[in-house]
Structure formats: structure tokens, C-alpha cells
Amino acid sequence: MAGDGSDQRALQYEQTLMYGRYTQELGVYAKEEAARLRESGQRRSVRDRSRTLDLLEYDKGRCAKCRICTVRCQKFLISRVGEDWIFLILLGLLMALVSWVVDFCIAICLQAQKWMYGGLDSNVFLQYLAWVTYPVVLITFSAGFTQILAPQAVGSGIPEMKTILRGVVLKEYLTFKTFVAKVIGLTCALGSGMPLGKEGPFVHIASLCAALLSKFMSLFGGIYENESRNIEMLAAACAVGVGCCFAAPIGGVLFSIEVTSTFFAVRNYWRGFFAATFSAFIFRVLAVWNRDEETITALFKTRFRLDFPFDLQELPAFAVIGIASGFGGALFVYLNRLIVQFMRKQKVINKFLMKKRLLYPALVTLVLSTLTFPPGFGQFMAGKLTQKEALVTLLDNRTWAKQGIAEEFDYIGNAQAWRHPQVNVFVTLVLFIVMKFWMSALAITIPVPSGAFMPVFVIGAAFGRLVGESMAAWFPDGIHTDGTIYPIVPGGYAVVGAAALSGAVTHTVSTAVIVFELTGQISHILPVMIAVILANAVAQSLQPSLYDSIIRIKKLPYLPELGWGHHEKYNIRVEDIMVRDVRYITLNCCYRDLHNVLLTGQLKTLALVESAESMILLGSIERAQLQSLLSQQLGRARRLQYIRERAVEEKKRLSIVSDPASDDNGSQRTSQEVRFQISTEESSFSPTRPVPHKPLKPALKRPSVVERPTELPTSPHDHSGIGLKNLFCSSPDAEALEKNNNMESLMSPDIRRSSKRVRISVVDDEDVEDDMTIREIAEWEERQLDEQVNFNNCKIDPAPFQLVERTSLHKTHTIFSLLGLDHAYVTSIGRLIGVVSLKELRKAIEGSVTVKGVKVRPPLASFRDSGTSSSENETTELHKLWDRHKSMSLPRESTPSESEEKSQ
């Protein structure tokens, strides 16, 4: 790992440039919750009762009743803290405050830049320096700060939240550090004036808030530790994130549903509405209190006429906006991916950039802000307007280009930026659209917390405005034929365009609702809906959504959606895609079989069948469980006990054997044990843990990948990302599992390289002297391996998910996404005949599976294949990790699955 330094580091740099990280797929933890709750509930009530009694004794004289009443009230309040609505209100309040503070800081930053730029109007060069330095400093700081504190905070966060809500545990994604990094990083990034958005990060921030609040609230009651509740709260948090960002509660709920979920519980929808409304309300109330607004209104209020918003004959123009936005959205996603892939491929650039980690953000910012410099090229593209100002002017209900009529529209305020003495307003708009398009696609690759929604929204509005102005120029008196003249409202077109383009990029229809809530007018509902639907239809058939694209770029685990009307999907069956060679263990197997299975396979869970002949599926066992079984069987404690017993026996027989070679033996025995990849620790709490869990300290120079090995073992206390899958098994000994998970760093192959670590723990339990020779130990272990496995203390999931061989792909997909499964066994009358995992399913859906001679491929399969395979060599690392971490082994170890991986 240290050998091929620069290449490795370049790779790492790229990965932090665009990659997120996840370390661990969802395990089956938190089984104990209900039991613990039950117990703690009883305990607490007993405690409360005794406290009341104490008080009765104490305060007998003075108003005792009053005191008791107070205590009861207190008790009641504390019990109420556990209620959902308290949590949701707190979450909403918190997020509204965060959103408002962030907005406030951003506004100050932007004002400061304007002030600096305005104050230096004597010298263009100084002006340029001020204009350019300011964002470069801010972005560089943001990138550096995020890198140091929490690299997980980079980017939008929506792709990660989608993955987490699917049930995958992404390590370090919901910690306080990430929260701080994301909030501060985002404020600086947006304060720089780059074309970046705050929506995606706010989804992440809200989820962080919910996770932290959950942890905090669990101090008051046990209910917050329940994992399915946590998932529900995270779903609500996503809604709050969007809701408080745009003051759009309804659109926020819908957008978060569309973006993060495949199946949605109506229960959560209620929660989301509640929290998002409260949050949006507080967010807007803060603005009123700050005297920004007179009363609660929309964020980007429009004032289109109510009585005749648009004519029926304008609908084709709206449809054109929709279709063009569809293509534009697909192009944006493609462009963004292209930029990322280009940056990865160019070895020379990479080598240079990876040396100076912050050079890339600084360079990009420099280029972008140079281009928008108002006295320079910026004058042709309204460069001096901030994103917010640009949007406000674009949604203005006055027409800019009125030809033929004398009274020229006087560009007041910010709208002046769109006027240029030499060039037409149409040219300005076209330049704005084209420049902002690639600038936004480039800007969101900067490794700072940033979203793409708002830039895309502004570009869409500009495009709509362009069409609207053209229409207004074409039909100066409006289209309506009979009666009153209703001139065309270009602002309405801008609204439609904004909704359509952002809908196309994110593959959502709820942008329509967001647009209504943002503008405070719903009069254009039908044009907006039509345009959004058309844009979605076009974009969905061309490209994945931006978030799915990032998920693929980051190689996060995902399950592709089934396209619309792909009938072939109903024809593929599980038997066509399942893996028939299932690794299993039998109920009466001996430890040697267990050992062999563990050595050869990489699966996270193994099927337990009754016998190799009957193949009746009894359940599934986690790899960790088996490893702990094996370690218990061959462990030092058991061997010491054996020695003890033997000693007792030998004492009885008065044997004469002395004990030679005790010190020298130690290290050799250790290596002997290592041969079986087994810890010398007991399964119980060990006082000296050989490999302490190092907390992640991502330095500027050696982030992410390098330290991943030690990160790999599950952190079982991270309950936040546990999905529906957990619903399907619960067990009383989750704690034992947790301990075993902690032990896995010992049991994985890396112990072979660092056997010294093991020796540290060998020196305990001193009542018996370990006097066995290597040969003896080997013999003893061989004997132990031949014993039959005792599954009594082993946690078995007795009801792993089962399919039948004739289940269709469509149904399988539904089940996998409904339940958040990652694998399911295929059985036939109780007999295990195969297994299907997310990988097979993904392959089948993406079209690598040939069924009955017909190659089933979704529209974009070809593009996707070529797109990902080109950068395969550099980018598979995380992907490999995904398949690898199931086995808890080291990511850098090459495995047989690698070649297969490449071909995918």
C-alpha cells in the first residue's frame, strides 16, 4: 500500500473528489431493543413510585400534595418527550434555525463581496482581484475544512441518504462532526457565489439533526433506540430538509419521497408533513421577525395576473419547454458525469492535483469567477447577480422585450443586469444559459458540501424566460383572439422552465409543487405539470437521475428502478438469475466444515440446512456468528481448560511429564492459531483489546482509503441506518453479536500480517500454565475440528427471506425494494436450491442477463456499460469494497471475485 505511493494517492484524491464512502452494509443489530425497553420501563416505573413515596414522607407537613403534583407533572413531561410530535417539533425548530442562520451568513458573505467589488470601482484590476480572491478563499477554506473534519460532508448528501434509507449503514455519515463540517462548509461554499445549491446538503443536514437529536433524546427514554423508528424519523427529516430550505412543506415532503424512497409508508408522510410545515413556518417567521418581510409569504413571490394566467394556445410552447428541458436535464447529468470521469482519467492532471489537495477547488473557482467578472465577460451574462437575484428577476412578471410598442420596459434594480447596451436581451439570456449550464455541472464536482438543485432551477428559469420573451416578441398582443388583450407573461414561462429542468435533472414531478410554493402562485399549474411530466418522460428515458448518477459514480449499493413498461421484466424469473451454487452448512456438520466454508466463501450470511441430502433450509447464520463459534471451539480459554482438565487427570494418574518450552512456544502457538484465523481472545469482555478502534482522523494528506482497513469492522452501535430488513429477525443475543463484530478485526486475514498484535493479549488467565507444544496444539485443534458443531448458543435467523424459482424479476425487484433485502434464498418445498443477491438482480435489470436468447437491455444500458468500464480500473476500489466487506476482510487483498467485478 505504501509502495505505489503517488498512484495510490492520486486515486484517493479522486475518490474524495467525487467519492463518498461507506463501509458496511446493514447488519442485523438492535435486536434487544424491545426487551431492554420492556425492562427499563418496568424499572423506571418502580423508581418513580418509590420517589413519590419518599417525597410523601419528606414533605408531610408542607403542601405535600403540591409537591407530588409537581413531580407528577415533571414525570408526565418527561414521558411526553418520548412522543413523536415533540421530536418532530424540535427537529423542525432546529432545522428552521439552521436554515435561517445559514441563509443569513450567506447573505452577509455575498454582501461583503459586493461591497468589496463596489468599493474598488476606480481600478478594474483591483476590482477583478477582489471579485476573484473572495470566492477562491471561501471555497478553498470550505474544501479544506470539510476535508479535515469530515470528508463525508462533501457533496449533496441525497444519494447517501437514499442509500441509508434503503437500509445500508454508511459509516460516519450521521455524526456530529459531519454536521459541523456540512453546515460550515455549506455556508462558505454558498457564500462564495458559485453556482451551488443548498437543497441537497440540507436533506443531509436535517438527517444529521434527526440522528443527533435522536441520540440526545434517548437520554430521556428508551424509545429512541428503536431502529424502525429511527428510519421513520430519517424519512421525516429528509422532508424537513427540503421544506425548511425552500419554505415549501408540501413540495419538500413529496420531493424527499421521490428522491429517497422506493416504497413509502403513509405513516411517515404524515410525520414529514407535520415537521416540514412547522419548520417552514418557523423559517418564514424568523424572516418576519428580522424585518425582511412584512408577513409570511413565498420565498420568490410572483405577481402574475390571476384572471387569465395563460391562453390554451400557449400550451404547445410550454410543452416545448418541457421536452427541451428533458433533453437539457439528461445532458446536464451526462456532462456532470463526463467531467468527473475526465478528471479521473487524466493521469497527468491527477498527479499534479493530488499533490495539492486544494488546488482543484481553487482552480475551478478561479475560472468560474473570472468568467462572471461583471466588467469582463460577466456583462453579457448578468454576471453580477447572485443566484437569488437572478431568480427574482427571471420570475418578474414584466416583459423585457416588447417590440413594436413605444413604451420600453425600464430595467429597474437588478433587472438592469440583463440589459446590455450592445447586445439583445435574448443574447444575454442564451449566454447565461449556456455558460451557467457547464459552470454548474463543473461547480458541483468541487469537493465542498453543495447541491445542484438551485443552479439547475435558475438555468431552467432562464430557459423558460427565453422562450417566454420570444413568445412575447412574436405575439406582442397575446394570442387570445376574442375580447380583451392578454399579453403574454414571460415570468410564467420562467416558472414552467424552472420546474421542468429541475424535474428532469432529479427525475421528480414534485418540483412542480416546490415551484408553486416558492412563487406563491399556483395559477400555472397545468402548464407546469405538463412540462414537468414531459421533461421527466424524456430525461428518464435518456439518463439516470443526477442522484442515481452520483450513486453509481460513488459506487454506493443501489437497486436500479424498473423502467416504465418494460414488459420483458415480467418474463425473467428468479431461476434465470439465481446462483445455484449456494454455500451452506448443515445442522450436523463438524467444525472442520465450518472452517472450510469460512475459508473459501466471502458471503456475509450462510444458509443452514438440515442435511446435504435433504437440503431443507432451516435458517441463515451470519458469518460473524460462525467465526465466533469456531473461535470459541479453538480458543485459548477452551484450550486452557483442556490443559486444566488434563492436568487434573494427570495428577490423578501421577504422571511424570514435565513442561518444556513455555516461552518459545508462545509465539509459535500464536502463529498456529493464526493459521486458523482465530482470535486468542475469549468471546467475553476482554480487558486488553489488541486492535483498538482508531477514530477516523482524515488528514489533508491521507484521507479515506488508507485508513479504511481499520474502519471496516462494523460499528454496531450505529443504529441509525437500519432498514426494514431487520424486521425479519430478532434474537435475544444481539449483544453477543456485537462483541463478535468487534472481534472481527482479529479474525480477518490481516492478522496474518500483524501477528504481533495477537501476542499482546496472550498474557492473561495465569492460573494455568500453557504448556502445550506446537504439535500438541495442532493435534488438539485437529481433534477439536472434528467435533460436531453445537449451534445452541448461535444466533440463527430462522426465517431468512425465501423466493420460489418461478418468481418473476418484477416481483423480486418489488420485494427487494420493499423490504430492503440484500439477498434472498430460493427454495423449492423447503429445499434450498439457490440464492439471489442484489448483485444478480442489478445485473438482470441492467441487462447483462440473456434470457431465452433475447438480450434484455434497458434503453441506456449500452451507455452505462461503456461509461463505467472506461474508468473501471481506477474506480472499482469502492465497488470492490462493497462486495468485499461482506466477508469482513481487507479491501486491498485481491480476491477471485475481482475479475468478475471488472466485467460487470
Add this chain to the structure above:
Amino acid sequence: MAGDGSDQRALQYEQTLMYGRYTQELGVYAKEEAARLRESGQRRSVRDRSRTLDLLEYDKGRCAKCRICTVRCQKFLISRVGEDWIFLILLGLLMALVSWVVDFCIAICLQAQKWMYGGLDSNVFLQYLAWVTYPVVLITFSAGFTQILAPQAVGSGIPEMKTILRGVVLKEYLTFKTFVAKVIGLTCALGSGMPLGKEGPFVHIASLCAALLSKFMSLFGGIYENESRNIEMLAAACAVGVGCCFAAPIGGVLFSIEVTSTFFAVRNYWRGFFAATFSAFIFRVLAVWNRDEETITALFKTRFRLDFPFDLQELPAFAVIGIASGFGGALFVYLNRLIVQFMRKQKVINKFLMKKRLLYPALVTLVLSTLTFPPGFGQFMAGKLTQKEALVTLLDNRTWAKQGIAEEFDYIGNAQAWRHPQVNVFVTLVLFIVMKFWMSALAITIPVPSGAFMPVFVIGAAFGRLVGESMAAWFPDGIHTDGTIYPIVPGGYAVVGAAALSGAVTHTVSTAVIVFELTGQISHILPVMIAVILANAVAQSLQPSLYDSIIRIKKLPYLPELGWGHHEKYNIRVEDIMVRDVRYITLNCCYRDLHNVLLTGQLKTLALVESAESMILLGSIERAQLQSLLSQQLGRARRLQYIRERAVEEKKRLSIVSDPASDDNGSQRTSQEVRFQISTEESSFSPTRPVPHKPLKPALKRPSVVERPTELPTSPHDHSGIGLKNLFCSSPDAEALEKNNNMESLMSPDIRRSSKRVRISVVDDEDVEDDMTIREIAEWEERQLDEQVNFNNCKIDPAPFQLVERTSLHKTHTIFSLLGLDHAYVTSIGRLIGVVSLKELRKAIEGSVTVKGVKVRPPLASFRDSGTSSSENETTELHKLWDRHKSMSLPRESTPSESEEKSQ
């Protein structure tokens, strides 16, 4: 059944008054779809290719290419017909047309009434007669027409759709007859001017449309027969129903989700949006083409000022509206149920009413229209306004009660109806609210197709208006302190009130969105959201939603929702509620065991375990399968074969036994067979089917219950209501199952009473003479019963749903509602230890289960208990059916579970 005539009929009457019917819970049909599709696809492509070749031969001379091109286009178009979006567009188009035509007819009906009333203004008595007769005739016709054609069309339809989408097959609910009855009945009912709505029925009509369209489209391609697709289409149809009714696509989608689903696939949401938007668009375009509107605008357009819609200090008033609406909504649901239960309890009224079936609707209509007679009491409650007119006036943005200022608001047009020379406008409003409240609750109990949404919406608007007018009177200059005077807009309060009350009654928050789309203004978003959420919070803690209340009144199968923040739910476990005494069959059991299990149990599916000792669960078998196994073993064909073999043997031995008593034997043997409840038919196609399936012909005099016995056997061709449950098993011999289902009418105990039927089928297979005596047959059957069961030809579901004993109630509920299960086995390491069905779960959630000494009861459990138990004797029939039909036996047979049922 014919004996206690009048009581029975009274009961039936009540049931059609408020009851729906369902006959069969979801079976496991339609397994063959994918296979059939695959085959037909191959066949079709071959056919197409040969046709192209033919054409090439034929048209060699004349523009052959052109022809081929045409053929290809045609082929392409036909293949496109199978696509979802074509279906959705057709559905949207159809529903928009239906909605528009219905609206048009209603408008004509209402105009006619006004014209009649207006023309007779010389004589008050004649005026009264005209005012009263018209609605009475229309409602009576509607009730009679619906009764005759399809009693299933009665009522809202949303409760039934909720049940259907949960996976329960409601018989006859999605047929063409019901469609016709619903559309015509609804038009007449609404044309009468009664306080009824069109929303609920439109959800049903859209679903009917989707189901019929699906059937029609399946002529073009096989994809329409896929059951999971049908469910998806039904979900989209519900959205279309609301969307085209209010021209509110977004609100429609959300409302239909909230009202009908527990878990929702985002995939369907897209479909719903698409179809609903298209439908709403066409619906509004039709209005433009009809010159009703100049352009596409909202249905009830408001013109509130944009710049300052409301002051922050008005929010408490909005909150008051929300909370009051919450109580009002709960009261409405309670009142409605009270009326239904009162009508059922009063034996005297019942006896009278059941004689004249149409008297109840006529009487109610008479009372209601008398009260609204404009020159009478109607003058105090704006009685002459139709629902639509009332709503338009209530949403008006002018203030009615301006005190202190000279310029009095001149009530123009319809708003004049609210003014009365003697009484204040406040009195009018209060009277309107109070009268309409109970009138609406009463009107929706009339057995015509009708919804409650719109009446409630209007009442809510009136209440909001009342508060708004009071506020305007209180603060004539508005509340805003600094600067300009912004007077209070009572219309805004009306909007808030409408959303809040309808939200409270239906337990939805999406009424907020509907309100925005209906009024075309979103400026009041925060007040509306706050009021709706408060109303929901209050109403949900007091009463079930109106639709759930109807589901309970109708005794449709349901799974209660888990309340908010009921922590106890996390503490109950499956082991606390499961039934431990599971009926099972073992793999090596003999037919006698099978027979005993079938005789004693009533379960629809039976667990198959490996052996009684190991109890390893291998799968589940449907009762029907076992019955057919048994019938094959003991069937006549097999016995005849036995006789044949014996004859061959005896011929070899040249035996001397002759054959006596052949004719007399026949009937006795039949009764012998009946003792084993076994059909004499073979499992293969039989030429003479003894009991032909009678199609349902609901006459006015003998509806529903009487004919249920013959309806009980599954109609396996009704694929429309198949839920996710089917995802979990598929089998190649679904057709065999279907046949067996058809046979069940023979195998159920009623055969005992109608043994004559069986004799009809005995006279076939004449090659061997049935010469066995009763004793011989009995002996032979005893021998047969001792043979081991051969499960080879038996359809086994190899992966029935399994839980573990420690799964929490919360999780179990989630799983049941996610997958639409009706039972799940509880296993422990593959061993079957219990079973949980919907019933146990329902009991546990509704609080009849005591866990660890604490009785867990949701807030309303006490109310619900007393509410349902009072009318238990009369209303349990359908409920019993629900539990009973699992066993496919007759509903009137008493079973041991009856007493248990009562205690529920």
C-alpha cells in the same frame, strides 16, 4: 332462511343500506401469467414475421416497401398499446369525459329545478311541491336504479377501494354493471341538490374504468392480465378519480394515497401524476371548449390580494379554526355512525321501511328539501343556493359584515342569498353550518352513490367564513399595525376552514393541496397547513376517519393503523399474540389424518411440516388442494379403476361372484361419499358440471346475503384485486387450483343437504359397472384412508411468510400491511411454533390483549367496543363471513368461533 322472512329481509335491507359485500379474500391465482406471456410473445413474433413475408410475396410489383412500412407501423402501434402511458392517457381521457358529462348533467338537473321553482312563483304551495318533488323523484330513482342494477354502487366507494388495494377481492365491485349504476345513480343523486359529493364515487368510477379498460386492452396484449400491474393501475386510477373530479392532479394523487394506501410505491405515484394531470387537463379543456371559461383556470377561483394575504397575528384565529374543525370532523364521523346504528336498532322503523325499500331515501329527501325550501326555513340558511354556488360565495374575497364603515357591501348575485332582512349574516352562517352538518351526515346514509367530501368541504368553508367575518367585524381596519391598512379577508378563512374540516373528516393532510388547486391560490399555504395539521391531530385522536368508520360499519376486512407514539406497541411481541395450537399436516401423514384435519379445522391454508417431532415447516398448502387430494384418493374414478383391476384379477382367477344390487346402491353410495365430503368428479375437466355457477342477479327483493352461498367459491378469473401477497409464491399448476376452487361448492358441507345434485354426475364412465356394496365401499375407503399421502401433484407454497417469536407487534404490523398478508407462521429455527393471523393482530392493536398485566388500549378502544357491540347481533353476519369464508363453508352454519367473535 326462508322461514323467518321479515326479520331476515330487514337485516338484508340494512345491509344494503350501509353494507358492502365481499366474498373472497385474495387467493393465489394468476401464477401462470409470465409463462403465458412468454409463450404468446414468441407466438406473436413468429406470426408477425410470416405475415410480413406473405406481404412481400403478394405486393412484389406495387410499392411493396410502402406496404411493409404500413404493416410495421401497425405492428408498432399495436405493440405500443401495451405500454403503460397509453393506458394512463386513455384512462385520463375517459375519466375526464365522464366527469365532464356528469357535471354537465348535474348542472342541467339543478337548472331544471330552479326553473321549475322560479316559474311557479305565484303560488307558494305549488312552488313547495315542485321544490320537494323533484329531488324526491331523482333520489328515489337513483336508489331504485342502483338497487336493481348493482347494489355495490351504493355509497362512496373509497372504503371498498381501500380494501381492494389491500389485496381483498370484493366481488362485483369492478364490473361494467356497477359502472353504469354508479355513474347514472350519482348523476341523479347529485342532480337532486342534496348535500352529497362526487369525489368518493369518482374514485370508485375511475377504478371501475381502469378495471374495464384493462380487460378491454388485454385483447391487444397479454400484459394487462398481470395482477401486480393491475393493482398499480388501480392505484393510479384512484388518483385520476380525485384529479378529474376537482381538476386537482397533485391533491388528487396525494389524497388517493392517503385514503387508500398504507405503503405506497413511488412508481405508482408517477403513474398517478401522469394520468391525473392528463385527466384534469382534459376536464378543464372541455370547459373551455364549452365556452364556460375563457381559459384553463381553477374550479373555484379566488382573487385574494397577493402582496399581504394575512398577518402573522391572524394565525391564532387560523389555529382555532383548525382545532374546532378537528372536533367538528370527529363529531361528523360519530354522528354519521350514530344515524346508521340508530336506523338499525329501531326494529319498528326497520320493519316498516324494509317493506317499502325506497321509502327511506324518499323520506330523508323530503325532510331535507322541506327544510331548505327558500321561502320557508331555507331563507335563514341560504337554502336556494346549490352546493357549488354556496362554495363560490363563501370563498368570495369581499367582506360581508363591515361594521363602522358606511359603504355597505352590496350583496350581488348569489351572495344575496346570505342576506336576510331580519337576521344578521352571522345568524345565517351559524344556521347554515348547524343544519348542513346533520343534514349531510344524514344524507350520506341514503343508499345512493354519493360521497361526503364536498358537503363537508362546504360546511368547513362556511365555518371558516364565520370566523373570518367575526374577525373582520372585530378588526375593521385589519390587525397590521404599521403602515398600510390591510383589511382582513374572510374568504381566506373560508379556504382554511374548508381544508381543515374536510381534512379532519377524512384524516388527510392533502386536502390542503386540493384547496390550493381548487381555488388557484396558494398564498394561504401556511395557515391552511397549520389548520389542517391541527384538525388532523384532534380528529385522529378522537375518531377513525369517515372511510375507516364505514369500513368498520360494513365489516370489511381491515387492519387498524398503529396510532402515533403508542410506545407499548413496541413491547408486545408475536409470542404474546400468536395462536400456539397450529393445525398442520406432516409430510408422511396418511389420508386419514388429512381427512381429520379437514373435518376439524376451518383454516384456509394448512402448514406442512416434516414430521410431528421435528415440526420443521416445509410450506403451506391450501385447503382446496388437500380437499382435491382427498377426493382423488377416494373418488369414483379411482374406485372404478380399482373395480376394473379387481375384475381383471378375478377374471384371471375365474371367480364366480356375481354383481347384485346395482341401482339401489347408487344413492346410498352417494351418501357414503358425502360423508367424506368428497366430490364424485375427477379433477380433470368434467363434461357435466353438477352445480353451474349462477351469475349474480341482484333483484330488488332478494339481494346480497341470500345468494351468497353460491357466490362463495372463488371466481379465479377475477384478477383485479391481487396484492403483494401473490408475490411470494408462484406455481405452474394454478389452473388445477382454479378447477379445484370451482369444485368447492361440492365439497363444502352444504352438499349434505343437497345430495341430489351429486347424483346427476354419477352416471358417466360406463365401461365398468359399479358393483360394490356399501360395506365394500366403506372398507375400500377405509383402506384408502390408511395410505400415505402423495404430495407430488399438490401445489405447495414453499415459502409462506414466517416470523420469529420475538418480533414486535410494531414490526408485525408493518410487515402485514406492507405485504398484505392475512397470516404468518411463527417459527423457531425452522420449527413451527405458532401462527398469527390478521384477527389476532387486529385484536392486539385494538387492545383486547393483555400483556404482562397492562391492558394496552388505544384512545378510542372503549368507544369502539361499545359502539360495535350494541348492534352486534344484527351486524355480525358479514363479519362472520369474513372469518368463515376461509373455510369455504356456508355462512349460516354456526361454528365454535361465533362466541369468540362476539366478544371482540
